[in-house]
Amino acid sequence: MLKFNSTTREVVSKLLLLAAFLVLGLLIASQYLLYQKMGFTQSSNDPGGKAVRVSNLYSDNNKLKDQLNDRETQLNNLQDAASNNDELQKLLDEDKAKYQIILGVVPVNGPGVTIDINHQLVLTQLVDLINALRNSGSEAIAVNGKRVITTTPMESFVDQANYKIEVIGEKDVLYESVTRPGGILDLITYGSATRSDNLLLPKV
Amino acid sequence: MPKFQKIKESFINKPWIYLGVIGIVLGVVLGSQFSQKIPRIISPAVSYIALDEMQTNLESEQANLKKSLSSTDGKIDELNNQIEIKQSGKKDLINEVETLKRKAGLTDVSAPGISVLLDDSDDRKNNPNSIAHASDMRDLVNNLWINGATAISIEGAGHIEERVGPTTSIDCIVNTVLINGTKIVPPFKIKAIGNREKLISSINDQKALKLIYDRVSKEGLVFHIVDGETMITVPKFTGSLTFKNAKI
Numbered sequence: 483m484l485k486f487n488s489t490t491r492e493v494v495s496k497l498l499l500l501a502a503f504l505v506l507g508l509l510i511a512s513q514y515l516l517y518q519k520m521g522f523t524q525s526s527n528d529p530g531g532k533a534v535r536v537s538n539l540y541s542d543n544n545k546l547k548d549q550l551n552d553r554e555t556q557l558n559n560l561q562d563a564a565s566n567n568d569e570l571q572k573l574l575d576e577d578k579a580k581y582q583i584i585l586g587v588v589p590v591n592g593p594g595v596t597i598d599i600n601h602q603l604v605l606t607q608l609v610d611l612i613n614a615l616r617n618s619g620s621e622a623i624a625v626n627g628k629r630v631i632t633t634t635p636m637e638s639f640v641d642q643a644n645y646k647i648e649v650i651g652e653k654d655v656l657y658e659s660v661t662r663p664g665g666i667l668d669l670i671t672y673g674s675a676t677r678s679d680n681l682l683l684p685k686v
Numbered sequence: 687m688p689k690f691q692k693i694k695e696s697f698i699n700k701p702w703i704y705l706g707v708i709g710i711v712l713g714v715v716l717g718s719q720f721s722q723k724i725p726r727i728i729s730p731a732v733s734y735i736a737l738d739e740m741q742t743n744l745e746s747e748q749a750n751l752k753k754s755l756s757s758t759d760g761k762i763d764e765l766n767n768q769i770e771i772k773q774s775g776k777k778d779l780i781n782e783v784e785t786l787k788r789k790a791g792l793t794d795v796s797a798p799g800i801s802v803l804l805d806d807s808d809d810r811k812n813n814p815n816s817i818a819h820a821s822d823m824r825d826l827v828n829n830l831w832i833n834g835a836t837a838i839s840i841e842g843a844g845h846i847e848e849r850v851g852p853t854t855s856i857d858c859i860v861n862t863v864l865i866n867g868t869k870i871v872p873p874f875k876i877k878a879i880g881n882r883e884k885l886i887s888s889i890n891d892q893k894a895l896k897l898i899y900d901r902v903s904k905e906g907l908v909f910h911i912v913d914g915e916t917m918i919t920v921p922k923f924t925g926s927l928t929f930k931n932a933k934i
Contacts, residue, residue: 574779633831
């Protein structure tokens with residue numbers, strides 16, 4: 483058995499305590515770092531949120547890449563058009579058609595989906611519904627036979643007995659986003675959707 | 687007191703107790719350290735850290751893509767101007783296209799209007815009703831269109847600004863708002879061009895904007911017209927303009 487005099491005992495006990503706390507501190511720190519590295523501390527505070535943000539960023543960047551490709555094609559076409567009369571005519575016609583579709587000054591046709599809702603909708607439901615359709619890639623929308631463009635307020639469609647919403651765009655993408663569990667109809671309003679190969683929407 | 691003194695002395699006289707206690711504690715901690723299983727990724731979701739890095743990379747990629755888009759747009763505008771000068775025979779068509787382009791929101795515009803501040807409450811940040819939501823902005827935008835706005839944009843912190851255009855959706859993604867694919871955070875400034883009196887009265891309409899005004903009074907949500915901002919500049923729309931399916 484070890485035997486110390488009182489001074490030595492005091493020094494030894496203090497040193498031991500110091501060493502113990504030091505080691506414990508190091509271990510706690512390394513344990514915390516390990517947990518952090520594995521993502522425990524952060525992910526438990528934000529379950530799923532990061533994944534949703536990344537997923538959205540990924541999809542938005544893809545859209546931006548498509549846009550950039552389109553603009554680069556447009557730039558190349560313009561460079562050709564600068565020296566070629568026919569190319570310029572074609573380019574101007576394409577731009578004109580695009581802007582007319584945006585402004586709704588011409589009827590427009592194309593594939594898409596038709597959504598049927600057999601009950602009244604309040605203003606916020608309509609606002610959210612059109613917003614969700616734009617998020618899903620709609621290119622043109624009509625509600626009960628009336629064209630909806632950027633500046634169309636939803637007030638005039640409130641409290642109608644039923645709704646037929648026609649949406650031109652990628653019909654499969656639109657259909658899925660409308661009908662999937664947790665999708666547009668599920669979250670915003672109940673109704674049914676059908677794919678269509680050719681919808682014809684009126685001008686404003 | 688003597689009992690306590692006795693216990694104290696018996697501990698001081700037996701330093702092996704210290705060693706024993708420390709040994710046990712170290713053993714337990716070391717044991718838990720070594721027995722800590724590294725979690726396996728059993729779902730397709732990648733780890734949080736990887737997601738974090740991916741988010742940073744994607745945000746940086748998005749900033750670069752937007753920069754490239756802006757630069758390409760600049761070149762297109764410049765080339766259009768050159769063509770306009772050279773191709774005088776097509777002047778009418780060129781002018782018509784330019785007018786349509788402007789009306790479609792694809793050029794910057796400055797005119798009288800209003801600027802509205804929408805921000806989270808200062809004192810009750812933890813209450814979901816005290817923060818500015820994407821749905822508030824959707825309601826505001828709709829209300830401004832009803833009252834004759836001709837152009838609307840939404841600016842977030844850091845002067846990141848997006849115009850509301852033909853394919854714009856305003857969505858909440860966890861704690862940020864996505865507009866035209868751009869992440870925007872508060873404070874938000876909703877800028878609208880149009881008849882100022884009409885627009886001001888639309889913002890002061892507590893019935894039309896009940897969901898916002900209720901939270902202004904109960905939760906301290908910040909919502910008011912910005913004084914002194916009477917001449918408004920709304921940037922051109924830079925969101926998606928890909929029309930692959932809609933045809934005339």
